[in-house]
Each structure stands twice: as C-alpha cells, then as structure tokens.
Amino acid sequence: MLDPVALMPHAVCWAAAPRLIWTMVVTNAITFLSYLSICLTLLFLVRRTGKVIARDWAYFLVGFALFIVACGSTHLLEVITTWTPIFWVDAWTNVLTAVLSAYVAIMLIRRAGQIGFGVNDYSARLQNVEAERLQLQESLISAQKLEEWSRISAAVSHEIRGPLEAIQNLQFLIQHTEGISPDIAALALTTTEEAARVLAISDSTLSFMRETKRREEIDMALALESVRFLLNPLIREKGLDFQVEISGNCVVEAFPGEIRQILLNIIRNACEAAGGRGSRVLVQVAGEEDGVQVTVSDTGPGIDPEIMRNLFSFGMSTKGNKGNGIGLWTVKHLMDKHHGEVKVDSAVGRGTSFQLWWPAKVEQESGDLLMAGD
Numbered sequence: 001m002l003d004p005v006a007l008m009p010h011a012v013c014w015a016a017a018p019r020l021i022w023t024m025v026v027t028n029a030i031t032f033l034s035y036l037s038i039c040l041t042l043l044f045l046v047r048r049t050g051k052v053i054a055r056d057w058a059y060f061l062v063g064f065a066l067f068i069v070a071c072g073s074t075h076l077l078e079v080i081t082t083w084t085p086i087f088w089v090d091a092w093t094n095v096l097t098a099v100l101s102a103y104v105a106i107m108l109i110r111r112a113g114q115i116g117f118g119v120n121d122y123s124a125r126l127q128n129v130e131a132e133r134l135q136l137q138e139s140l141i142s143a144q145k146l147e148e149w150s151r152i153s154a155a156v157s158h159e160i161r162g163p164l165e166a167i168q169n170l171q172f173l174i175q176h177t178e179g180i181s182p183d184i185a186a187l188a189l190t191t192t193e194e195a196a197r198v199l200a201i202s203d204s205t206l207s208f209m210r211e212t213k214r215r216e217e218i219d220m221a222l223a224l225e226s227v228r229f230l231l232n233p234l235i236r237e238k239g240l241d242f243q244v245e246i247s248g249n250c251v252v253e254a255f256p257g258e259i260r261q262i263l264l265n266i267i268r269n270a271c272e273a274a275g276g277r278g279s280r281v282l283v284q285v286a287g288e289e290d291g292v293q294v295t296v297s298d299t300g301p302g303i304d305p306e307i308m309r310n311l312f313s314f315g316m317s318t319k320g321n322k323g324n325g326i327g328l329w330t331v332k333h334l335m336d337k338h339h340g341e342v343k344v345d346s347a348v349g350r351g352t353s354f355q356l357w358w359p360a361k362v363e364q365e366s367g368d369l370l371m372a373g374d
Contacts, residue, residue: 035072248287
C-alpha cells in the first residue's frame with residue numbers, strides 16, 4: 001500500500017514532513033482569513049462613506065479590497081493544493097492577483113500627490129488642535145462674560161434712570177428761573193441734553209440690541225461737538241493738541257445716541273492713549289456723496305500686534321487692567337448695526353488711527369427694531 005503522504009502534491013518541496021505541512025496549512029489559512037476580513041472592512045467603509053468620498057476614490061478602495069482578497073486567495077489555494085492538485089486554478093488566481101496588483105499600483109501612483117497632501121494637512125491640523133481648543137475655551141469664556149454683562153446692564157440701566165431724571169428736572173427748573181444769565185441757562189440746557197443722552201445710553205449702550213428708535217438724520221459735526229464738550233476736561237488735563245477738520249455734507253441717517261457713543265469711545269481712547277502735553281489728537285470728518293468718513297488719529301504708543309488680532313473681541317482691552325474690554329467691542333457691533341465699517345491702523349511707537357465709515361442712507365430693516373425684553 002502506498003503512503004498517503006507520498007501522494008500529496010507538495011510532498012517533495014515540503015519534505016513530506018507532517019509538522020512542516022500543517023504549519024504551512026495553518027499559517028496560510030490564517031493569512032487568507034485576515035485578508036478576507038480586511039477586504040470586507042474596506043467594502044463596508046466604501047458603503048458607509050459613499051456619500052462623502054469622491055466616486056473615483058470609492059473605485060480605488062473597491063479595487064484595493066479586491067486586490068487584498070485576491071492575495072488572500074493565493075494563500076487559500078496553498079491550503080487546497082496541499083491535498084488537491086488544482087494548480088491551474090492556482091495559476092489563474094495568481095493572474096487575477098497580478099492584474100489587480102497592477103491596477104492598485106497605477107492608481108496609487110496617480111494619487112500619491114493627493115495622499116501626501118492629505119497626510120501633511122492632517123498632521124498640520126493635529127498640531128493646531130491645542131490652539132483651537134484654547135481658542136474655543138476663550139470663546140466660551142467670552143460668551144459667559146457677555147451673558148453676565150447683559151444682566152449687569154439691565155440692573156445699571158434701572159438704577160441710573162432715577163437720578164438722571166431728577167437731574168433733568170432740576171436743570172429744567174434752573175433754565176426757567178428768573179434772573180439767571182444766558183451762560184448759565186445754556187449750560188443748564190447742555191446738561192439736560194447730556195443727561196438725556198446718558199439715559200439713551202443706559203437703554204442703548206449697555207444693551208444696544210434693545211434699541212427700538214428709528215434712524216434719524218444726524219449731523220456728524222454737531223455730534224462731534226457734543227462729544228468734544230464732554231471730553232474737554234480730559235483734553236485740558238492732559239494738555240492735548242486736539243484738532244478737528246470738517247469738510248463736506250456730514251449728515252447721515254443713524255441712531256443719534258449710538259452715533260455719539262461710538263465717537264465718544266473712539267475719541268476718548270485716542271485722548272487717553274496720547275502722550276504728554278502737546279501730544280496731538282486729530283479728528284477728521286469728511287462728508288462724501290454716499291457717506292461720511294471719520295478718522296481719529298493719535299500720537300500715542302500704538303497697539304501691540306498681539307492685541308490687534310482680536311481688538312474688537314469682547315473683553316479685549318488696549319489699557320491692560322485699567323480697561324474692561326467693552327468699548328471697542330460695542331463700537332464694532334454698533335457700526336455693524338449702522339451698516340458701517342471700522343478699520344484701524346497702528347504702529348508701535350508711532351500712534352494709532354481709527355477709520356469709521358457711515359453710509360449716508362440705509363434702508364429700514366426689521367433688524368433695526370430688535371426685540372426688547374422686560
């Protein structure tokens with residue numbers, strides 16, 4: 001009787017050693033099952049991401065999956081041909097594997113640039129994860145500050161209304177008192193107007209989103225004079241060379257209280273940033289056909305580039321611990337509300353210049369009458 005091992009196709013090359021034969025069978029079987037699982041996983045990914053990835057990339061992944069299973073099939077045939085000599089089947093499996101290998105190789109070469117870019121881009125994104133996390137954290141903190149500030153603004157608005165209305169009443173009595181000089185009457189009138197402006201700011205500045213008044217025609221030159229009157233004590237105290245240049249028609253349609261608030265914030269910042277006596281603050285108001293340009297320049301120390309990046313963010317201040325980071329944030333939002341623009345140029349050691357642009361007319365929008373809560 002013939003030895004069964006002698007009839008095995010691989011008996012010669014594997015030395016008819018049972019241990020060697022079973023080692024090859026088991027390892028080839030494990031390799032085939034591994035390749036098959038990889039193939040099925042790739043096909044599953046193609047199906048799940050078919051709406052996201054491009055079609056040619058889907059074809060590439062399918063081809064790669066078939067290449068993987070074809071490679072695994074050659075190992076499966078190694079197991080089968082251990083006892084069954086179907087070498088032509090084994091040969092055609094190798095042919096199919098060769099074709100799929102060539103296809104995958106060509107497609108991989110064609111996509112090498114895209115793959116390299118994708119890997120580098122992903123690596124760069126990973127490097128920026130920590131920075132993005134910190135930025136997100138700062139945004140959340142800013143949102144919390146904004147919510148707190150909204151609550152504080154409501155309380156402040158309520159508390160200051162009573163005293164200011166009392167001041168208005170007293171100033172009214174002063175104006176109508178017999179025998180007062182015209183100068184005192186004029187000062188009393190100005191005080192009454194400014195008290196009314198503070199009341200408007202209490203409703204508009206601290207919670208500007210609750211503004212319910214319609215736009216009016218505002219002469220920027222007159223608004224500037226009002227702001228200058230308020231800042232005169234600061235200008236005199238610092239001995240500033242405060243200059244104003246006005247040209248053209250400076251009338252725009254805007255919310256009056258907010259116009260003066262914007263000018264007050266920007267000009268006051270310039271006065272505070274200017275150096276010692278003799279330092280110059282220049283305010284230029286240029287009326288043009290489609291709007292008004294206001295430029296406020298100072299000869300102060302300039303703004304640090306790190307601060308410039310987030311200058312109009314809530315909580316960002318150019319004054320360090322002395323500032324609350326609300327002024328410029330409010331300016332930006334009010335300028336957006338007026339469909340205007342605000343830009344800034346600054347050089348450390350040479351001063352800062354703010355450019356404010358107001359359109360002459362803006363179509364009334366529903367956004368101008370934002371909801372007011374109690």
